[in-house]
Amino acid sequence: MAILQFDLQTTDIQSSARAGKITTDHGEILTPIFMPVGTVGSVKAVSQQQLSQDVKAQVILGNTYHLYLRPGLETLEAAGGLHKFNGWHQPILTDSGGYQVFSLAANRKITQEGVVFQSHIDGSKHLFTPEKVMDIQRTIGGDIIMAFDECPPYPSDYNYAKKSMQLTHDWLNRCFTRFNSTPDRYGYTQNLFPIVQGSTFADLRTASAEFAASKNATGNAIGGLSVGEPEEMMYEYTALCCNLLPVNKPRYLMGVGTPWNILESIALGIDMFDCVMPTRNGRNAMLFTSKGIINIDNKKWEKDFSVIDDGIPNELSNYYSKAYLRHLLKAKEILGLTIASIHNLAFYLWLVGEARNHIVQGDFVSWKNNIIPVLKQRL
């Protein structure tokens, strides 16, 4: 049982892209990697067997706020942690609930002490402090757990962004103090990643990245991006942060993103991604394929009996037709949600796997520049 290890295997010559390997007590993760989001201990519409066999996921997410409300800590503790509870025995990363400070802005109040959330389920109030969020994530049992941060909206004015960043830094200190004074719960090692904030201000991002790096954690995350800012701005601050975060530790860009966002960010030095886009958009009829984007609701697919995507090595994508998947989604059949989700996730995992292959081969940048226009086009 050991702390997370990151082996940097190949660094691209023409960009900052890297191919690496993360080792955790629940197994290895080849980077760059995309991590499906399983908020309440389930990647919506996709079983753990499908995640492993069809999607070929290597690590999935859980969410502190949502798992704390349901099923609750007593159940998770009695189960022996989330891995045993949900039957996913590869690595798990839990988000801290910091994003819910942003997404549930109408139902919460921020103070120096922490955040009071009003449950979206029953209206009950819950105080989340950095200490409590560490304790909760200890109990959930993720291999990688995230610092409790404030994710400020875009746009934020400079003064708000600075105060927000200072709060996140104060909370980061408290997170590490608590994390370092509490034991692993279930016989394997947990790792705490700090999160860089600073909104869209270069001096704040610089200060925050340096502060995060000073924690000497086993990995670092960049938060507060992909919240509505222009894409070029997202790349700008991603690049800035990557240049300040340690080279020999995995870098995780939280919440990103579109297929091209991911490829561009890999080029900037990001190793880990998560996003609800493949699952949520899939459930809502948007398919990402190796040939471009499909709105499977469109009537033009009604009698298109070609397979969903023959350009990726996924059994479901090579088996079911576009017309059939369209029918399932139109008819609101549960199977439609499952097939669309598995396809989109398999596509994302294929994409980061290809990126990795091309980094190792040494032609990543030209491959990326060729494929992005294809992935963006609307079919």
Next chain:
RNA sequence: GGAUGAAUAGCUCAACGGCAGAGCACUGGCUUGUUAAGCCAAUGGUUGAAAGUUCGAAUCUUUCUUCAUCCG
């Protein structure tokens, strides 16, 4: 053959003498550390047909057509 009722958007129905509407379907778009199998928008009409009453008719009257139910 007779009686009764019905006919309004693709479907199911509102509006009952004063600007013809909704839900669903269809079409298009949105979704970035999931409050989202969600949200938004745009289409869509000689109110079954014809005549009449009226300042004004989907609405009242008459005839016809079609459908439903019941009775022979």
